[in-house]
Amino acid sequence: MRKIYFCGSIRAGRQDVELYGRIIEQLQAYGTVLTEHVGIKEIEISEETLDDKFIHDRDVEWLENSDAVVAEVTQPSLGVGYEIGRAVAMRKRILCLFRPASGKKLSAMIGGANDRQSFIVKHYGEPDIPQILQEFFS
Numbered sequence: 001m002r003k004i005y006f007c008g009s010i011r012a013g014r015q016d017v018e019l020y021g022r023i024i025e026q027l028q029a030y031g032t033v034l035t036e037h038v039g040i041k042e043i044e045i046s047e048e049t050l051d052d053k054f055i056h057d058r059d060v061e062w063l064e065n066s067d068a069v070v071a072e073v074t075q076p077s078l079g080v081g082y083e084i085g086r087a088v089a090m091r092k093r094i095l096c097l098f099r100p101a102s103g104k105k106l107s108a109m110i111g112g113a114n115d116r117q118s119f120i121v122k123h124y125g126e127p128d129i130p131q132i133l134q135e136f137f138s
């Protein structure tokens with residue numbers, strides 16, 4: 001079973017958490033999502049009981065064990081940017097999802113990393129997700 005590491009903003013703002021949950025639900029058709037908690041609204045409460053070193057070391061280990069990384073990058077987050085950078089260094093396959101309709105501007109360090117092979121950046125709207133995931137995992 002493929003292991004998927006999903007990245008989404010937590011401390012940088014939870015406005016997209018429900019969307020993360022719906023993406024994770026679709027990702028589960030392609031493998032086990034190691035970071036399911038990113039898409040769960042009430043998660044801050046349980047993650048708050050963990051110290052930062054525990055969270056960091058657990059997540060880096062999950063990242064190392066993952067076969068693919070999918071990041072929703074519309075809400076800019078230091079944690080997500082860090083995870084993506086570490087994933088590049090680990091030579092993981094990475095899919096970054098950005099919603100232009102948000103009115104935000106994607107960092108050049110993500111947009112400019114797109115090589116259309118191992119680092120893929122997609123500008124999308126929610127209805128596009130099934131096809132994007134199918135292409136990425138095929």
Ligand SMILES: O=c1[nH]c(=O)n([C@H]2C[C@H](O)[C@@H](COP(=O)(O)O)O2)cc1CO
Pocket residue numbers: 006007008009010011012013035038047048055059077078079080083
């Ligand atoms: O409690 C946490 N649990 C956790 O797994 N993370 C990881 C997973 C997310 O993809 C990413 C979010 O980073 P940030 O909190 O800087 O937005 O970091 C981050 C936090 C809080 O920083």
